[in-house]
Amino acid sequence: MEIFWRLLLAHLLTDFTFQTDFLARWKIKSAVGVLVHSLVFFVCAAALCLPEINDAWPIKEPYIVLRGWLVIAILSLLHFLEDGWRAHTINKENSSDSFAFFLWDQLTHYFMLFVFTPAGGSLLPGKWVSLGILFVLATHFSAIVIYYIQKGLPRAVPILRNEKYYFILERAAMLAALLLPGFWALTFPAVLLMRKAVKKVSFPSPFSAVNITASPLLALAFGTLARFVFYTY
DSSP states (O other), rough: HHHHHHHHHHHIIIIIIIIOOOHHHHHHHHHHHHHHHHHHHHHHHHHHHHGGTTSSEEETTTTTEEEEEHHHHHHHHHHHHHHHHHEEEEEEEEOOOOOOHHHHHHHHHHHHHTTTSSOOOOOOHHHHHHHHHHHIIIIHHHHHHHHHHHHHSSSOOOOOHHHHHHHHHHHHHHHHHHHHGGGGGGGGGGGGGGHHHHHHHHHHSSOOOHHHHHHHHHHHHHHHHHHHHHOOO
């Protein structure tokens, strides 16, 4: 299972941290964009699994044993096919780009990672892989969750790019504050005090109520887990 967690981190980095707005639009419109996106996964997965990339990975021992680089290549191809299918259904079959569809897509990717995970190793991720996963969940993954919440409201809420990036940075800062030693971690609400100053300088329109409410709650949840991992592992 140790390899699974590294592959999961590679997937989260690919689908959230390294998926820019440009790349997200590109992969919906073009198979070339999906290919580039899938190659990002290959690079991330290869980098995170580099020590074992040439090892034999017993997928279904003793029936299927593949080299690590070949497993990553297969997963990259499956990533390409899944995202290509999702883009096709949205563009050609008018499927709704809904939160439910997003969850289905993510669960499909996680299932494929699990199927190709080699046997053996720890059931739980290592310390730094865990922290990497929680960092992505607190920052860019949470931004996507908030996006779909805003999109699903009865009254349309403007989804502003600059606002999204500010709250990603705010959640990252809150998570970092929660990793401070001892009672210093209780200073994490001080990050919220920056909102008024930043808002006055950079944002002419009000922050959305969803971001104001959901962003710190998500940061607190993932930051608390990160603190547990950081000081317990």
